[in-house]
Amino acid sequence: MGLSILIPDTAGGYILGIALASFTYLSITVVYRLYFHPLAKFPGPKLAAISILWKVFHWTSGDWPHRLIKAHRKYGDVVRTGPNELSFASAESWKDIYGHTGKGRSAFIKSNFYDSQGKQPSVITSRDLVEHSIQRKALSAAFSAKALRDQEGVVHQYVDLFIAQIGKLGGAATMGVNIPEAFNWLTFDIIGDLTFGESFDAVKNGRTHPWVSVIVESTFWGSILDLREQVPILKLVLPFLVNGDLAKGYKMHNELTKEKTEKRVKQQDSVAREDFFKSILSKGDWSQGKLESNAEVLIIAGSETTATTMSGLAYFLSKHPHCMAQLQKEVTSAFNSYDDINGDATARLPYLHAVIEEGLRMYPPVAFGLPRVSPGAMVSGHYVPTGTLTSTQSWSSKRDPRYWHRPDDFLPERWIGEGFGDRKEAFNPFLLGPRGCLGINLAYLELRVILAKMVWAYEWEMVDKDVDWIRDNKMYLLWKKPEMKMRFHPRAGAKA
Numbered sequence: 001m002g003l004s005i006l007i008p009d010t011a012g013g014y015i016l017g018i019a020l021a022s023f024t025y026l027s028i029t030v031v032y033r034l035y036f037h038p039l040a041k042f043p044g045p046k047l048a049a050i051s052i053l054w055k056v057f058h059w060t061s062g063d064w065p066h067r068l069i070k071a072h073r074k075y076g077d078v079v080r081t082g083p084n085e086l087s088f089a090s091a092e093s094w095k096d097i098y099g100h101t102g103k104g105r106s107a108f109i110k111s112n113f114y115d116s117q118g119k120q121p122s123v124i125t126s127r128d129l130v131e132h133s134i135q136r137k138a139l140s141a142a143f144s145a146k147a148l149r150d151q152e153g154v155v156h157q158y159v160d161l162f163i164a165q166i167g168k169l170g171g172a173a174t175m176g177v178n179i180p181e182a183f184n185w186l187t188f189d190i191i192g193d194l195t196f197g198e199s200f201d202a203v204k205n206g207r208t209h210p211w212v213s214v215i216v217e218s219t220f221w222g223s224i225l226d227l228r229e230q231v232p233i234l235k236l237v238l239p240f241l242v243n244g245d246l247a248k249g250y251k252m253h254n255e256l257t258k259e260k261t262e263k264r265v266k267q268q269d270s271v272a273r274e275d276f277f278k279s280i281l282s283k284g285d286w287s288q289g290k291l292e293s294n295a296e297v298l299i300i301a302g303s304e305t306t307a308t309t310m311s312g313l314a315y316f317l318s319k320h321p322h323c324m325a326q327l328q329k330e331v332t333s334a335f336n337s338y339d340d341i342n343g344d345a346t347a348r349l350p351y352l353h354a355v356i357e358e359g360l361r362m363y364p365p366v367a368f369g370l371p372r373v374s375p376g377a378m379v380s381g382h383y384v385p386t387g388t389l390t391s392t393q394s395w396s397s398k399r400d401p402r403y404w405h406r407p408d409d410f411l412p413e414r415w416i417g418e419g420f421g422d423r424k425e426a427f428n429p430f431l432l433g434p435r436g437c438l439g440i441n442l443a444y445l446e447l448r449v450i451l452a453k454m455v456w457a458y459e460w461e462m463v464d465k466d467v468d469w470i471r472d473n474k475m476y477l478l479w480k481k482p483e484m485k486m487r488f489h490p491r492a493g494a495k496a
């Protein structure tokens with residue numbers, strides 16, 4: 001007899017055998033993950049500890065940042081959000097995970113979340129420390145003080161066109177202009193010019209360029225793609241789920257990226273200003289693939305973020321008329337005319353700065369925890385084992401009542417002087433450390449100039465009064481913003 005009783009001799013027997021083996025395997029996995037896994041001692045939802053399904057469900061439903069705020073309020077500073085994943089919300093965790101290394105501290109490197117399908121690594125997506133450092137050095141001249149001075153002219157050129165357009169498309173006799181979309185026209189045009197030497201002409205045409213639509217529309221699928229390493233079955237089923245128009249659009253997008261990149265490379269010798277390509281191409285040899293990846297991610301990182309911040313600001317200022325009145329007072333008394341508004345002068349306006357910071361806190365463009373792999377290190381007083389996916393939840397720490405007075409209220413005053421004594425280390429909308437935002441100064445320049453010029457030129461009127469910005473936004477990597485129509489009425493005495 002021997003082993004023969006264990007070997008089934010019918011199809012039913014095989015099925016039963018497979019079912020039993022699967023059940024045993026799953027039971028062992030569940031028990032291991034709940035009680036014996038190195039992360040077993042960390043609190044969190046039980047489903048998250050045993051399976052990636054908890055994350056997949058909340059991530060794909062668009063409510064991830066909200067869910068994580070609730071989870072951290074329930075379980076504390078550290079929450080186990082997946083079998084091998086920890087989320088932190090404490091102010092200290094920012095530096096521990098993303099800060100500079102050295103003095104015995106090893107780097108938390110970017111996780112495979114950043115691997116972009118079939119594309120070469122760019123300055124943002126590169127996970128290799130040496131590769132990243134080469135690319136970041138090559139780009140740094142494009143973000144220097146001198147480059148920023150060159151870039152300011154480009155910013156004004158498109159902002160002025162935008163101010164004229166919103167007056168026309170969102171004038172008193174119109175139904176209003178969908179302002180989140182209009183901000184996308186503007187910021188993509190600016191970054192398009194700084195990357196490819198030509199804009200997308202979106203502000204001029206009052207229409208989103210197809211190259212940009214594909215990026216914005218594909219964020220839902222992009223966010224699912226990011227789960228594919230953790231849920232391998234997605235690799236098989238995704239090609240059947242993505243709709244044909246989007247797939248075609250994506251192909252067109254890639255072809256146009258190639259074409260625009262090749263064109264800009266040919267113009268290198270005739271371009272005088274320090275734009276992104278001037279800087280990249282003057283340092284070392286770059287494959288066409290790397291140039292394209294960098295062009296694409298620079299455009300996304302440099303435009304959607306700024307447009308998102310502006311959209312949030314338009315909402316919060318419209319809902320808080322006393323903040324709008326104070327901002328208007330500051331801007332109109334600082335300048336004699338619209339043409340006097342510039343980057344240096346706006347940088348000296350404390351209330352303008354406070355409004356922007358508060359917008360970034362209430363509604364950060366990057367609202368989730370940027371995933372890193374632990375080298376085996378302490379974070380916020382907890383040892384995080386090697387290989388654990390680790391992050392600080394951006395929104396949770398910006399809305400934590402331990403750090404912020406009335407965290408859910410739009411209060412620009414917190415950024416003036418001592419404010420309310422909030423703990424600003426919990427802020428970091430641009431990240432910090434070696435992977436912190438390269439475009440931070442350009443972003444502030446754009447935000448200050450756009451906001452000051454809009455406030456100078458117009459009284460703003462919210463048409464879609466029922467929009468609740470926080471309720472109606474969904475997050476799929478980037479925020480999927482609701483339509484929000486606004487009208488713009490020329491301000492008495494203002495020349496636009």
Ligand code: HEM
Pocket residue numbers: 123124136298299301302303305306309365366370429430431434435436437438439440442443
């Ligand atoms: C309000 C506007 C912006 C916000 C909130 C923002 C935020 C961020 C954040 C959080 C990161 C880290 C991303 C990660 O580690 O995955 C980042 C990286 C980066 N951002 Fe921005 N950003 C903004 C505007 C810009 C602009 C205008 C540019 C110009 C092109 C830009 C270029 C970059 C680059 C190149 C990186 C990669 C840095 C590196 O890995 O070395 N960003 N940004």
